[in-house]
Amino acid sequence: MLPFKSLISSSQLTPNIIKSIFSATDSMAERIESEGRIDLLDDKVVALLFFEPSSRTMMSFQSAAQRLKAGMVFAQNASSTSFEKGESLEDLIRMVESYADIIVMRHALPGSAKIAADTSAVPFINAGDGGNEHPTQSLIDAYTIYKEKGRLDNLNIVFGFDSLQSRSIHSLSRLLSQYANNRFTFTGPTELFPSPNMLNELHANGVDCEVRSEVRLHDGYDVAYINRLQEERFEDKALFDKHRRRYRLNRDDVEGSECLILDPLPRIDEISTDVDSLPNAVYFKQASYGVPVRMALLGMLLDKL
Amino acid sequence: MLPFKSLISSSQLTPNIIKSIFSATDSMAERIESEGRIDLLDDKVVALLFFEPSSRTMMSFQSAAQRLKAGMVFAQNASSTSFEKGESLEDLIRMVESYADIIVMRHALPGSAKIAADTSAVPFINAGDGGNEHPTQSLIDAYTIYKEKGRLDNLNIVFGFDSLQSRSIHSLSRLLSQYANNRFTFTGPTELFPSPNMLNELHANGVDCEVRSEVRLHDGYDVAYINRLQEERFEDKALFDKHRRRYRLNRDDVEGSECLILDPLPRIDEISTDVDSLPNAVYFKQASYGVPVRMALLGMLLDKL
Amino acid sequence: MLPFKSLISSSQLTPNIIKSIFSATDSMAERIESEGRIDLLDDKVVALLFFEPSSRTMMSFQSAAQRLKAGMVFAQNASSTSFEKGESLEDLIRMVESYADIIVMRHALPGSAKIAADTSAVPFINAGDGGNEHPTQSLIDAYTIYKEKGRLDNLNIVFGFDSLQSRSIHSLSRLLSQYANNRFTFTGPTELFPSPNMLNELHANGVDCEVRSEVRLHDGYDVAYINRLQEERFEDKALFDKHRRRYRLNRDDVEGSECLILDPLPRIDEISTDVDSLPNAVYFKQASYGVPVRMALLGMLLDKL
Incomplete structure (x- = not known):
């Protein structure tokens, strides 16, 4: 009920x-x-x-x-x-x-x-x-974290790479801001950092937020929630191509860390396919949930x- | 069987x-x-x-x-x-x-x-x-009248607004012409009155028919079967727009009458949405049947x- | 299993x-x-x-x-x-x-x-x-022959009319080449005879093959597997039209023979519709299988x- x-x-x-x-x-x-x-x-x-x-x-x-x-x-x-x-x-x-x-x-x-x-x-x-x-997507994202980490609080979470425009990032970060002691780091191209409004809203909910153009997943992160850069939203295709080559998780970025990798899919090239076989790559499990x-x-x- | x-x-x-x-x-x-x-x-x-x-x-x-x-x-x-x-x-x-x-x-x-x-x-x-x-449509139309009025005979029925071209009006009027003591009034723009052939056929079946460019639903009508003017059939778009503004049921036309309002839907603007809440507006019930x-x-x- | x-x-x-x-x-x-x-x-x-x-x-x-x-x-x-x-x-x-x-x-x-x-x-x-x-198509084709003739060996089979390009003909002929004592006759326009590679492959499997620009089904054939000429594969539309008029089974070609007629369908005009009522026309049965x-x-x- x-x-x-x-x-x-x-x-x-x-x-x-x-x-x-x-x-x-x-x-x-x-x-x-x-x-x-x-x-x-x-x-x-x-x-x-x-x-x-x-x-x-x-x-x-x-x-x-x-x-x-x-x-x-x-x-x-x-x-x-x-x-x-x-x-x-x-x-x-x-x-x-x-x-x-x-x-x-x-x-x-x-x-x-x-x-x-x-x-x-x-x-x-x-x-x-x-x-x-798209509320059922947020539920699936949160369920994945809950199943794999056992909790929705006390999490150190990276969001990338388009926190300005991604509906999935907006919704999930709001949903998780209801739980205690979460810390959010938004990463990606500077021009795709979250809006001041959004950061204010999250701060108001008591979430510790930061924005960084670069992040190392081995530095104690629990979850990385990665969403592709959406080509259709870039007027400047050269800029899109530049960002797309740079903002991409490779096996070295992930292997050995305890950071879960989530992606609402489809994956274009924001995550290299050689990440798929690592135990912390849970994006296909996420789809199955x-x-x-x-x-x-x-x-x-x-x-x- | x-x-x-x-x-x-x-x-x-x-x-x-x-x-x-x-x-x-x-x-x-x-x-x-x-x-x-x-x-x-x-x-x-x-x-x-x-x-x-x-x-x-x-x-x-x-x-x-x-x-x-x-x-x-x-x-x-x-x-x-x-x-x-x-x-x-x-x-x-x-x-x-x-x-x-x-x-x-x-x-x-x-x-x-x-x-x-x-x-x-x-x-x-x-x-x-x-x-x-489209025989299943006629069955649904007739079933709606039968459920709401309890009979398919002794009915005073208005058909509008395109009796010349509407397949639904042709079929339902033919079907109802099999029952005793029905009277049909066709209304709408003069150029969309039923063809002489159709009127002859209905007369031959013993139905009392008339055509009128204007009708008052409060004048003892039992059923109004309303079908939209179909834009795609008008070569002259100005004429279509003129008719469309005029041939439209408003709340005043319906409220207080005992006339059921049917429409095979989709409704474009032949019936004002403020008619929907009146008890005699049965077109969504008709769809459900x-x-x-x-x-x-x-x-x-x-x-x- | x-x-x-x-x-x-x-x-x-x-x-x-x-x-x-x-x-x-x-x-x-x-x-x-x-x-x-x-x-x-x-x-x-x-x-x-x-x-x-x-x-x-x-x-x-x-x-x-x-x-x-x-x-x-x-x-x-x-x-x-x-x-x-x-x-x-x-x-x-x-x-x-x-x-x-x-x-x-x-x-x-x-x-x-x-x-x-x-x-x-x-x-x-x-x-x-x-x-x-398209392996399920080959299975259906073979099942049809098996149901109607009771065997997949010892068959005298005609393939037409585009043995060069038809995927269905390639697959079925390969599948049937595994069974003993089958004989294949490929018919159709000379330029649509099977490739030498394919004929060599079938020969290597022990199948007796021949190519003929004309075939009489009454001459002891058990099965005719007919596939339409595919218009989209002809650059020369006049040539297509010429072949299409010539390579077409008519009632006279089929009636009185014991040759089953198969067609993976759709049928365009490679088989005249007056063949449909003959007992050896099994192409709709084939679809049902x-x-x-x-x-x-x-x-x-x-x-x-």
């Missing part, structure tokens, strides 16, 4: 709520392992509305729904679901709520998730509304867990 | 057949309510061939199949299923009939449904063949109901 | 392995007939990654998975799954392997299936990697058969 009907924003995720979701996630992960698929949502239908291409999140939600034996309905595809011209999102949701018991939506428009959740008579999960929020985390959310929002 | 293997046209829907479909629909609606999903088609596979984008009808059929626990196979997507160049529809159907126990198809070509149904060894449902037929109506059809054509 | 984890190439299909797959296929076909769908993979999830449009193979795999009650996850669609630019196939597979218990992939790049299978922790089936391999063959493979690779 969750104290809300719909998950729209990471700001809904307090430590108590996170604890209950992670406990349900543990149970889901064990049951996938032992049973493959379970009957929990056998009497439910999940609508997957992906109005923006997103194979990764889409497939992960599909897998979660199928592992729970839920039925699924899809908007036919991203381009054809440029629904009939002129129809409002509200009208669309009022239609889909009668086709399914819960709605998962990705939409390019920031704020669309709130509109949809407010309209919907059935529970709603935001699977990304433009550059705004998407399924039990989303199963837990679907089950809880439908009052089955 | 139905006296035909495939549903191609609204003309197959006699009052007796409609009665048996509605009785099965009532049962499906109750079972969704109490059980969520039922095992009725657990041993069947439904093929959904949507060769034209149609998120609404597509999702409604998916939901119906999933509520019945049927398996589903999809043509991959509307553009890629511009099947291999040069392959005939007959060959395509002869392939798909071995992948599924029933075929649901939408296709841009008028008449394609008949060709497909004649070819197919398994039952077939026409989910729209171009401007020609699509699921149990299509469940009933799938179950009956597969001899399970 | 199969002696490999993944099916990448027809060259893995030895007579013993083929025999065990066909025995499982027979059982699957019987169970579809009697039960519709079976619980065999009720606890498994199948990923269907089709990065190239392929409605036929895609729908057939979907049907196989649904007849086995497996869950399915799809890459959203062929165009949107031009996965995030720059992500490697290896990374993609390492993600998908945590969403599903087996991966089926079609990809335009020759050799991609090997890369994916080598990366994947879960079993993998190649559903076509460019012009390279795709479902039980693929069910058998899914079941065996997941150690359920």
Whole structure:
């Protein structure tokens, strides 16, 4: 049971709520392992509305729904679901709520998730509304740290390499700022350091923050959360290429340290592939946690867990 | 049980057949309510061939199949299923009939449904063949009136606003012309009044018809069936804009009347959103009836109901 | 049980392995007939990654998975799954392997299936990697001959009409060259005769081969395996049109012979539609065998058969 009907924003995720979701996630992960698929949502239908291409999140939600034996309905595809011209999102949701018991939506428009959740008579999960929020990603990131380190507090965390623009970095750092004694170091090109607003917000939450153009993971860091530089956000392609060559984790940077390496993926070249075989490279494990985390959310929002 | 293997046209829907479909629909609606999903088609596979984008009808059929626990196979997507160049529809159907126990198809070509149904060894449902037929829509429209008014005869019905070109208006008015003592009023721009052929056909069936450029819903009308003006059919965009501003139901037009408002959706601006909260605005309920109506059809054509 | 984890190439299909797959296929076909769908993979999830449009193979795999009650996850669609630019196939597979218990992939790049299978922790089936391999098609072709003729040896087989370029002809002829006393006749336009390399390979396997620009099916042939001329491979469209009119089976060519007619479909105009009703036209039956063959493979690779 969750104290809300719909998950729209990471700001809904307090430590108590996170604890209950992670406990349900543990149970889901064990049951996938032992049973493959379970009957929990056998009497439910999940609508997957992906109005923006997103194979990764889409497939992960599909897998979660199928592992729970839920039925699924899809908007036919991203381009054809440029629904009939002129129809409002509200009208669309009022239609889909009668086709399914819960709605998962990705939409390019920031704020669309709130509109949809407010309209919907059935529970709603935001699977990304433009550059705004993607709360299930933050949950997966935090779950990975929790599983691998056993805690979400007392952590020394590096964020890179685009702390200015990365939605994943914004959300995860805010989520982790709720826990005691975390220290954040933001690294990357100077022009991609976090905004003063963001640093102020984190400081206000009591987090010790610093920004550094270079970081050595062997210096006592617990976690490095790495996100690619997003080419589409650079007007100056030469600058992008320069940064891209420099801001890249190599095997030497990681080997022998106790720092976990996370990446929300896709990986372009921010982490060298020879890092993959090191025990602290947990980004594929992180991707795999998407399924039990989303199963837990679907089950809880439908009052089955 | 139905006296035909495939549903191609609204003309197959006699009052007796409609009665048996509605009785099965009532049962499906109750079972969704109490059980969520039922095992009725657990041993069947439904093929959904949507060769034209149609998120609404597509999702409604998916939901119906999933509520019945049927398996589903999809043509991959509307553009890629511009099947291999040069392959005939007959060959395509002869392939798909071995992948599924029933075929649901939408296709841009008028008449394609008949060709497909004649070819197919398994039952077939026409989910729209171009401007020609869309018989499940008419069933849903009629079911909505039946549920809300308790009858399909003795009704005073307004159709608007494009009676010349709307497939939905053509089909529903024909279907309702089979019942006693219905009176039809067609409203909208003069140039979109029904064709003389259509009026003659309805008169020949004993229906009292009139055309009026303006109608007051408070004047004893039971049902208003409103369909948007379709921009793509107007060559003169200025004319379209003029009509669009004028032919639009506002709250004042509806409030206090006993006239049900139906719309096959999507709604563009033919009905003001402040009408939505009135008790006689039933267009979202109408959309929701699509699921149990299509469940009933799938179950009956597969001899399970 | 199969002696490999993944099916990448027809060259893995030895007579013993083929025999065990066909025995499982027979059982699957019987169970579809009697039960519709079976619980065999009720606890498994199948990923269907089709990065190239392929409605036929895609729908057939979907049907196989649904007849086995497996869950399915799809890459959203062929165009949107031009996965995030720059992500490697290896990374993609390492993600998908945590969403599903087996991966089926079609990809335009020759050799991609090997890369994916080598990366994947879960079993993998190649559903076509460019012009390279499409092993499940060869299995279906061979199964059709086996069901209809009762044997895969001692056969007098015609291949047409593009033995130079057809992946299906290459694979099936190689597969059948493992059986005793088969004789192959390649027919079609002279410039589309098989390459000397291929003929040498078949000779080396002990197969008696000949090439002929014209063939009479009544002359003791057991099987004609016909594949369309592929327009996209002809630079000279006039030449294509000339060949297309000439290389076409008509009813007279087939009627009264005991030669089975196979075609991997789609059929363009290489076989006249008036051949369809002859008892030796088995190409639609051949398409239907795709479902039980693929069910058998899914079941065996997941150690359920």
